[in-house]
Amino acid sequence: xxxxxxxxxxxxxxxxxxxxxxxxxxxxxxxxxxxxxxxxxxxxxxxxxxxxxxxxxxxxxxxxxxxxxxxxxxxxxx
Numbered sequence: 001x002x003x004x005x006x007x008x009x010x011x012x013x014x015x016x017x018x019x020x021x022x023x024x025x026x027x028x029x030x031x032x033x034x035x036x037x038x039x040x041x042x043x044x045x046x047x048x049x050x051x052x053x054x055x056x057x058x059x060x061x062x063x064x065x066x067x068x069x070x071x072x073x074x075x076x077x078x
Contacts, residue, residue, distance in 0.1 A: 013028055018060070021059055
């Protein structure tokens with residue numbers, strides 16, 4: 001099953017972009033928040049955005065624009 005099945009861009013989705021290949025993916029907010037909580041659990045600083053691995057290449061994806069659970073604004077700028 002596709003995780004985005006039933007979601008549209010009008011829903012609460014966060015756009016991610018791969019820093020290496022520029023592949024984009026829309027991810028539901030609740031999953032992004034879980035990734036952010038995992039970062040904190042693993043001892044990463046709050047300033048580190050949730051960054052899953054790219055599904056297309058061996059790069060890392062980052063949110064294009066996302067305000068985290070602790071109010072930190074993450075913005076990707078090339």
